[in-house]
Amino acid sequence: MTSSASASTSTPPSTATVAGSTPKRGDVTVANVPIANGAPAAAPLPELPAGVEPEAALLASFSEAPTVSKAVVRPAAAGGVVLTATLQQRNLPGNSQRRYNVTAVLPSTGLAPAVVGLPQELNADVQLVSVAPSGSQQLLVVKGPNDGTSVMLQLWRGARMAFELAVPKALHGPLVNDGYFAAGAAWSADETAVVYTAETPNPERTPAWCGPDSLKDAAGPRSWRGVGAANEDWGELNTGKRPPAPFVVDLTRREVYKVPGLPEEHSIGQPTWCPPTPPDTTTATSTSAKLSPGTDGIPSKSSSVSAATTSSSTGGGINGLVVVAWPHTAPPSFPRLAAATSAPRKLGVVFCYNRSAHMYHVRVSRGADGSLQFDTSPATRLAPDLESCLSPTFSPAGDALVFVSHSEAVSTGTHGATARLYRLDWSAQTGGVVSSDSNEGLRLLVDVIQRPESTLSFPGLYTANIPDDGFIGPHTLLLTTQWGAVTSIVALDTEQAGSAAKAPIPLTPVDTSAPGAASWSLLGVAGGIAVAARAAPDSPTDVYVAKLPADPTALTAAGAEPLEWRPLELGVPGMSGATAGCRADLPPAVQEALEGIEYKVLRVTPRLGDNRDPFDCLLWMPRQRSGPLPAVVAPHGGPHTAVTLGWYPAYAYLVALGYVVVVPNYRGSTGYGQAALASLPGTIGRNDVDDCMASVEAAVAEGLVDRSRVSVVGGSHGGFLTAHLLGQHPAAFRSGVMRNPVTNISAMIAASDIPDWCYVEALGSEEGRKRCSPVPSPEDMAAMYAASPVVYVDAVKAPVFMMLGAKDRRVPPPDGLQYLSALRGRNVAAHGAPPESRLIVFPEDSHGLDKPQTEFEQWINVVWWLKRFSTP
Numbered sequence: 001m002t003s004s005a006s007a008s009t010s011t012p013p014s015t016a017t018v019a020g021s022t023p024k025r026g027d028v029t030v031a032n033v034p035i036a037n038g039a040p041a042a043a044p045l046p047e048l049p050a051g052v053e054p055e056a057a058l059l060a061s062f063s064e065a066p067t068v069s070k071a072v073v074r075p076a077a078a079g080g081v082v083l084t085a086t087l088q089q090r091n092l093p094g095n096s097q098r099r100y101n102v103t104a105v106l107p108s109t110g111l112a113p114a115v116v117g118l119p120q121e122l123n124a125d126v127q128l129v130s131v132a133p134s135g136s137q138q139l140l141v142v143k144g145p146n147d148g149t150s151v152m153l154q155l156w157r158g159a160r161m162a163f164e165l166a167v168p169k170a171l172h173g174p175l176v177n178d179g180y181f182a183a184g185a186a187w188s189a190d191e192t193a194v195v196y197t198a199e200t201p202n203p204e205r206t207p208a209w210c211g212p213d214s215l216k217d218a219a220g221p222r223s224w225r226g227v228g229a230a231n232e233d234w235g236e237l238n239t240g241k242r243p244p245a246p247f248v249v250d251l252t253r254r255e256v257y258k259v260p261g262l263p264e265e266h267s268i269g270q271p272t273w274c275p276p277t278p279p280d281t282t283t284a285t286s287t288s289a290k291l292s293p294g295t296d297g298i299p300s301k302s303s304s305v306s307a308a309t310t311s312s313s314t315g316g317g318i319n320g321l322v323v324v325a326w327p328h329t330a331p332p333s334f335p336r337l338a339a340a341t342s343a344p345r346k347l348g349v350v351f352c353y354n355r356s357a358h359m360y361h362v363r364v365s366r367g368a369d370g371s372l373q374f375d376t377s378p379a380t381r382l383a384p385d386l387e388s389c390l391s392p393t394f395s396p397a398g399d400a401l402v403f404v405s406h407s408e409a410v411s412t413g414t415h416g417a418t419a420r421l422y423r424l425d426w427s428a429q430t431g432g433v434v435s436s437d438s439n440e441g442l443r444l445l446v447d448v449i450q451r452p453e454s455t456l457s458f459p460g461l462y463t464a465n466i467p468d469d470g471f472i473g474p475h476t477l478l479l480t481t482q483w484g485a486v487t488s489i490v491a492l493d494t495e496q497a498g499s500a501a502k503a504p505i506p507l508t509p510v511d512t513s514a515p516g517a518a519s520w521s522l523l524g525v526a527g528g529i530a531v532a533a534r535a536a537p538d539s540p541t542d543v544y545v546a547k548l549p550a551d552p553t554a555l556t557a558a559g560a561e562p563l564e565w566r567p568l569e570l571g572v573p574g575m576s577g578a579t580a581g582c583r584a585d586l587p588p589a590v591q592e593a594l595e596g597i598e599y600k601v602l603r604v605t606p607r608l609g610d611n612r613d614p615f616d617c618l619l620w621m622p623r624q625r626s627g628p629l630p631a632v633v634a635p636h637g638g639p640h641t642a643v644t645l646g647w648y649p650a651y652a653y654l655v656a657l658g659y660v661v662v663v664p665n666y667r668g669s670t671g672y673g674q675a676a677l678a679s680l681p682g683t684i685g686r687n688d689v690d691d692c693m694a695s696v697e698a699a700v701a702e703g704l705v706d707r708s709r710v711s712v713v714g715g716s717h718g719g720f721l722t723a724h725l726l727g728q729h730p731a732a733f734r735s736g737v738m739r740n741p742v743t744n745i746s747a748m749i750a751a752s753d754i755p756d757w758c759y760v761e762a763l764g765s766e767e768g769r770k771r772c773s774p775v776p777s778p779e780d781m782a783a784m785y786a787a788s789p790v791v792y793v794d795a796v797k798a799p800v801f802m803m804l805g806a807k808d809r810r811v812p813p814p815d816g817l818q819y820l821s822a823l824r825g826r827n828v829a830a831h832g833a834p835p836e837s838r839l840i841v842f843p844e845d846s847h848g849l850d851k852p853q854t855e856f857e858q859w860i861n862v863v864w865w866l867k868r869f870s871t872p
Contacts, residue, residue, distance in 0.1 A: 011793050029386045032042070049864030056860050058656060061587040062649045063090040063856065067541040068533045069099070073469060073524030074135030080114070081527040082135060085543055085570070086122070090852040093196035096124070097852065102570055106529060111545050111566050124251060127175045130185040130194060137162070139185060139194050139249070141175050147813075150198070151175055153249055165633070166417070169257055173199030174243040174449045178237070180267035180349060182325075183465070188273045190317045192252050193372065195259070195271040199242040204228060234267070235348030235753025236810045236847050246271040246323055247667040248364075250372050257372060259321060261362055261379045265344075270391060274320035275398025277431045318372060319431045322382070322392045322401065323548065331356040331387060331410050335754055336773040345774070348753030348810065352415045352826065353464060354405040358382075359389040361432060382433060382440055383424060387411075393466040395494060397474045398428040402494055404464055406449050408674060413706050413760040413769040416640030418674040421479075422448035423494050443497035446504065450675045455603065456511060458503040459484060462670045469524040478530065480521040482671035483510045483600050485616045487519040489532055491555035505556050507546075507563045508532070512601040512616070512645060519646040520532040520544075520565075532565065535647040537620050539583060543568040593656035598623040599645065604698050606667060608690045611679035615672060617695040618643055620651045620661035621704055628776070630709035630871055631660040631699065633725070633733075635692050637716030639680055639761070642669040655670030657863060662699050666691035682764025684717075685787045689724045696732070705731075711798075711870040713862055715739030716811060716847065720789060723819065726800065727792025735869035737801045739864050740811050740847050743819035745784035749776055751812040758787040762787040794831040799839045801865045803858050805845035813841065838865075 066089040076082045084103045091098040100124040104113040123128070128141035140154040144166065150173055153165040175198050176182045182197035211223030231239050245268045246259045262268050329344040330337035331354060335346070349355055359382040362377035383389055388406040391851060395402065401424040409417035425434040425441035434441045449460035462482035470478045475495045480487055483506065490504035507530075508520040518536035525531070528548050536539045546563035554560065583591065602617040622629065632654055636643045643663045651661045658818065665672070666688045668680025680687060692712075699705040711734050714722040719741020726736045742748060749758040759776075760768035762784045771780055785791065802820055804813045823834050842854050 002211050017853050032623060049861055052860055052864050052867070055657060055863045057590055057773060058593070059653055059856060059860055059863075060092065061589045062468040062593075063092055063852065065089070065540040065586055065590060065647075067535075067647065068543060069525070070300050071523035071533075071543070072131045073526040073529070073531050074131060074133070075527045076105055076135075080105060080109075081529050082106075083113075083524075083531055083543075083545075084131070084521070085569075086129075087119070087233075087541075090241070090855070092852050092856060093841055095851055095853040102666045104568065104570070106527075106545065106568075108527065111529070111547065111568075113569060116569065128177050128185060128196065130187070130196075132187050132191045137191065139196075141177075141185075141196065143174075144169075155251055163254055165256060166713050167198075170201055172245070172258065173201055173242050176241075176269065177338045181244045181267060182271075184468070186272045188318050189276045193248055193250050193273075193318060194323060195246050195273065197244045197247045197269045197271065198247055198732045200245045202228075202231070202242060234346050235350065236808070237350045238348075239807070239809060241845075242811075243267040243328070244269045245726070246321065248321075253371060255371070259323070259362055259364075260374050261376065262323065262727070263325055263327075263379070264358060265328040266358075267328070267358075268323050268325050270324040272322050272392050272394065273318075274322060274431060275394050275426065275428050276317055277319050277428055318364050318366050320364050322394075323379075324390060324392065325358045325360055327356050327358070329356070330756070333387075333410055333413050333769050334772045335770070337667070337756070340774070347756060350810075351638075352754060353388070353390075353417070353419075354409040354415055356387045356410065357390055357406075358384075358387075358822065359392055359403065363431070377412060380432070383422065385442075386422070389420075389422075390464055391466045393468075393470065393607055394426065394479075395423075395475060396471050399426055400424065400494055402445070402466060402477060404466060406460070406464065412678060412681075412765045413756060413772075414640050414677070414765065415754070415757060416638065416670050418448045418670075419446075419463060419675060420444060420448060421461055421492075423497060445492065445494055445497050445501055447501070448674050451673045451869055455484065458490075459671055459673050461504075467522050467524070468524065470522065472525055472530075472548055472555075472576065476520050476552035476555055478507070478525065478555075479504065482642060482644060484671050485512045485618055485642075485665065486510055486517060487521055489520050489522045489530075489647070491560070493553070493556045502556065505560045507555065508534075508565065510563055517645050519644045530563065531568075534565070534567075537599040537645055537648065538588075538594045538651065540647045540649075542583070543570060554603060593652065596623050597621075597652055597655050601645070602695070602698050602702065604664070604691070604694050606691055607685070607694055609667070609679060609683060611667060611676055613666055613667065613672065613676040613679075615669065615676065615691060617698055618645065618663040618665065619699060619702075619704065620648075620655045620663070622655055622658060622660075625704075628700070628703060628706035629658060629660045630866075631662050631696070631705040631711070632698060632870075633662045633664070633692060633710060633712040633714075635664055635666065635688070635712070635714045635718040635721040636669070637714070637718045638670075639666070639668045639684065639688060639717045640670055640677060642671045644671075650855075650862075653859065654863075659866070660699065660705050662695055662705065664692050664695035666695075678765065681760050681768065682762070684720070685724050685789065688721055689728055692721055692725060693729060693732070709734060709870055711735045711737075711866055713737040713739075715741070715849065717742060719743075719811075719816075723789030723796075724792065726796045726798050727789050728795070730795050730797040733798045734800070735799045735865055737803070737865055738816065739803045739849055739858065740805055740808050741802070741813050741816055741819070742788070743815055744788045744790040746781040746788065747777070747818055748811055748815045749784065751809075751814070753809045758784055790819050790822060793819060794826050796823060797835055799838075799865070799869050801861065802838075803840045803842070803849065803861070805847060805849050805854075806841050806843045807845060808847045810847040 011062040066087040071085040088097045088099045100119040103117040105115040107114045125143040131138045137157040144151050149166045150169045155162045163766040206226040206228045211221035248257045257756045338423040360379040362379045367373045387410045390404045392403045404419045427434050446461045452459040466659045489507045492504040521529040521533045533541045534544050544565040546565045603614045604617050608611050642665045667676045700707045712722045719738040722736050722738045745758045749755050759772040804816050
């Protein structure tokens with residue numbers, strides 16, 4: 001790292017020569033700039049940031065580090081397990097994520113892979129790869145050509161493609177595979193049907209104005225269609241998208257159906273098949289809208305059919321679906337918003353688990369002619385007393401439906417909170433719930449934890465998803481959940497409920513003071529082997545495997561220990577670099593940088609507020625150091641999220657340049673119990689700000705940080721804290737960088753997709769929910785303004801760099817622009833000259849600023865800013 005800032009980084013050269021060579025005869029030069037034929041040549045424009053070429057080269061190398069995004073684990077035909085891991089790597093020139101698969105075969109005799117294939121890149125048009133449970137076939141969803149086709153459905157068996165169906169846009173729109181409304185697709189038990197999620201088509205369009213709809217072969221005036229009625233979407237990352245719905249592709253008849261009978265004005269997703277029933281004979285009246293093969297073999301849309309059909313099931317076949325439905329209304333915890341039932345407003349859903357989500361059961365069977373038959377009666381709502389039901393998953397025995405509930409988030413109005421886990425007793429014989437009573441058969445498996453008993457005790461459940469392959473044995477379930485400063489894989493018994501329920505048992509280490517502390521997530525289970533992803537501050541995501549005990553209940557027994565995990569070799573055996581994990585294949589500069597990273601977790605006691613539960617401060621630091629170092633405080637966004645000991649390339653990059661990165665999981669963060677989380681609403685701008693300052697003091701007391709060389713960088717709520725820290729503690733920071741920051745809540749609320757956030761976080765959970773309305777009162781606006789960092793803008797002394805996404809709907813750009821205007825235009829006589837400031841607006845980015853080129857540009861600018869102002 002260059003220890004001092006170069007003055008030339010902000011000052012353009014006073015003289016320049018035109019690229020080429022010496023002036024020609026007859027040319028006249030003025031200030032060393034050649035003038036050809038009497039016309040002065042323009043001086044080259046200064047390029048900023050400047051003086052960061054070595055840092056840019058290192059950052060480009062860091063972008064080559066791959067991460068594991070998912071894995072498919074299936075039993076191998078000859079024994080053992082076939083693992084297909086999907087990795088992604090930033091493609092900077094293409095400004096995209098490069099996705100590729102690596103396949104390994106693990107023999108049943110051991111964990112070392114017998115065969116590992118070379119990486120195979122996935123075509124950018126491939127939107128989904130779903131492998132059947134048997135591993136014998138897979139469904140690919142491919143982006144449709146630029147015509148009336150939405151997607152292409154490809155079924156692959158053995159060594160060839162069995163068939164391909166073109167789905168017209170009139171049936172459904174683009175695939176939905178965002179990890180929220182849907183993640184992948186689900187196969188029926190007999191593997192004859194797959195259910196997936198896609199956008200519903202627009203129900204109307206405007207006429208063809210001033211001419212026929214299409215000229216085709218005849219001449220005529222040219223027409224156009226207007227934009228039509230506005231489509232209200234789900235906000236950030238869902239701009240322009242239609243509501244999702246489930247669709248079934250019947251692999252035997254090559255037909256595609258939209259699942260009927262579901263409630264109107266709901267977005268439907270997360271579909272899963274019900275367990276198959278024993279042989280039975282039933283009668284059902286069914287209806288469907290389907291895509292069926294035409295006489296020439298080309299798929300064509302057929303009309304809806306309705307008939308009473310007697311179907312005979314041989315067992316193991318189609319037997320219904322369970323889906324999740326998000327009402328197009330505000331949850332009841334916001335009564336003034338929920339009252340607008342005639343024209344409700346959708347609130348943003350990305351990272352917002354305080355939205356209502358209901359489960360519905362749809363009966364499906366096969367008719368006598370082999371076609372899928374959907375019950376015409378409305379779908380049945382399951383667990384109707386719960387406002388939040390997510391990720392429905394059936395036990396292997398088919399006797400229980402297990403699901404996650406964020407009812408605590410719904411009731412408190414906070415976007416994140418401690419989750420609960422429920423089971424609903426299910427009858428495989430009748431293909432439905434055991435009892436129609438709303439409460440009978442519903443059992444609580446994991447309750448909310450207010451305060452963990454100790455730093456190593458279970459802090460409560462922090463997840464929204466149950467893994468597809470999470471069950472081992474009839475009733476032992478594996479989950480991934482945040483556990484303080486790490487994420488951990490845990491095991492629990494789904495038979496033990498209510499007061500008899502035992503806390504989940506960690507299968508990966510949760511002691512952050514132990515060497516090698518890291519974050520783990522479950523990728524899949526098959527053939528007695530569990531596959532996981534491990535990530536740490538000094539290591540990108542690697543794949544690990546562990547043998548499971550023959551008796552799965554041993555994992556949840558008292559005194560159970562973590563599994564023995566071993567890294568999986570992803571390179572080709574015998575070839576250079578084929579060592580455990582991905583690290584050996586990284587560029588040498590990155591390998592050297594990772595070797596130089598040290599990290600630790602400090603427990604910090606709060607100094608303000610009624611809740612004084614200690615919180616964690618995570619530290620990334622150079623291993624080789626002498627004395628206190630310059631530091632970057634990096635408060636996370638949310639605020640009800642957290643940073644864990646995982647792989648954060650930007651933090652590792654800053655450490656490689658000589659900085660200590662200070663990451664406070666201030667009160668309000670997830671993973672530490674509900675009491676600490678719930679203490680933040682109504683105190684933002686005070687408690688969280690002081691927790692950040694307490695974290696800096698703790699790092700200084702450890703002898704790690706030079707208090708005279710501290711800067712702060714944060715995005716979203718982290719940007720909110722950055723602005724507050726610069727304004728409330730102007731002498732404590734050398735510089736600040738804000739990424740899509742919240743700076744004036746009273747201005748943000750008018751255009752944000754999450755106005756409820758503004759009320760709850762500024763006014764408190766109870767008052768915020770009660771007073772939340774489409775238009776805030778003057779008193780509400782005053783309270784929001786008082787909690788905002790713009791109040792302290794006149795006190796800011798440190799240089800400010802702001803980065804905004806032009807398509808941000810969470811914290812719209814005018815919020816940050818107003819802050820900069822106030823900073824630059826403040827009363828100089830009263831408050832002194834404003835500090836230097838700079839603004840970058842990324843025209844195609846939304847709130848996350850996560851496009852590869854955007855990530856690169858923002859962090860190289862961060863480093864340039866730090867070099868100029870944060871090091872002597």
